Amino acid sequence: MVRRVLSLATGRIALTVLALIAVLALFGPLLAPHNPLATSDHPLAAASGAHWLGTDYLGRDVLSRLLDGSRVSVLGSLEVAITALAVGTVPGILSVHLGRVFEWVTLRLADTLVALPFLLFAVAVIALLGNGLSQAMLVTGALVSPLFYRVARAATLAVARSPYVEAAIVSGASIGWVVRRHVWAKVLPPIAVALAQTVGVGFVIVSSLTFLGIGVQPPAPTWGGLLASDLGYLSHQPWAPLAPALLIMVTVWACNLLADAIRDVSGEAGRALVNTRKARANRRRESDPAPAGGVR
Numbered sequence: 001m002v003r004r005v006l007s008l009a010t011g012r013i014a015l016t017v018l019a020l021i022a023v024l025a026l027f028g029p030l031l032a033p034h035n036p037l038a039t040s041d042h043p044l045a046a047a048s049g050a051h052w053l054g055t056d057y058l059g060r061d062v063l064s065r066l067l068d069g070s071r072v073s074v075l076g077s078l079e080v081a082i083t084a085l086a087v088g089t090v091p092g093i094l095s096v097h098l099g100r101v102f103e104w105v106t107l108r109l110a111d112t113l114v115a116l117p118f119l120l121f122a123v124a125v126i127a128l129l130g131n132g133l134s135q136a137m138l139v140t141g142a143l144v145s146p147l148f149y150r151v152a153r154a155a156t157l158a159v160a161r162s163p164y165v166e167a168a169i170v171s172g173a174s175i176g177w178v179v180r181r182h183v184w185a186k187v188l189p190p191i192a193v194a195l196a197q198t199v200g201v202g203f204v205i206v207s208s209l210t211f212l213g214i215g216v217q218p219p220a221p222t223w224g225g226l227l228a229s230d231l232g233y234l235s236h237q238p239w240a241p242l243a244p245a246l247l248i249m250v251t252v253w254a255c256n257l258l259a260d261a262i263r264d265v266s267g268e269a270g271r272a273l274v275n276t277r278k279a280r281a282n283r284r285r286e287s288d289p290a291p292a293g294g295v296r
Helices: 002-007 009-031 062-094 100-115 118-129 133-144 146-160 163-170 175-211 223-231 242-265 267-287
Strands: none
Touching: 002 009, 002 242, 009 062, 009 242, 062 100, 062 133, 062 146, 062 175, 062 223, 062 242, 100 146, 118 133, 118 175, 133 146, 133 175, 146 175, 163 175, 175 223, 175 242, 223 242
8 A cells, every 4th residue: 555655646745744744753852953942132033044933922943942842743643543543443343243232332432422522622631630732632532533433334344244254254253353354454444544634633633722722831832832822923923823834734734635645545446546557557568669689
């Protein structure tokens, strides 16, 4: 699947952008030219050689704060996606194989989680358990998990009634063996699409919470927190919110672009893409003139 995604221009663009964001998350604090918490005597300074993106209202270097805050945003979004994946995928697959009682209970639970506003619920959890982003992301991931539950269930239902799965069950194969051997390969592509989309949703959730000052206490830098602080000084620096807003927008766009690329190369669309490329390769091979033999 990775090779197919890389064969698409959209897949290469999305992976390149996300790789750059991952580099910022890993090495951003080391690449920061200044201490992101250090104040100076030049508040709201314009961009210069010393401060490439200027300074904020306390004289702190904006570029350093963006680089240092990238880790919180990336880790928070990944925590949402991985939690939703773990909570939703396994019950979605097993709901097809473990009988009507398990199916009814998990469906009603998924419907209940869908009805809860996850952003408001995350704020409530932070109010109860303390101002920490990690527990809020875990709860938010659980609330987003019905997406994975329904995707995994739909993909499993498409396979469960196939003759080879029924033959395996009749012959005495265990549910675990059937899932590993026949179901998982069919479930993986739509799950990968949902995972890429959920990472983008996680970025929006983290940015929204930190924009409201929830989850990470100032002066710790975050992309959403920088966006919120810049909005108060638009009369002095109308361009200031562009950098954090652009980072959030580009990251979410890359996640959605990657999800579209995975969808385009998986399932029937992926097989059609492979067949089209094979046909093109065969036509080129047939149209190339055969090398002329040398005459002695």
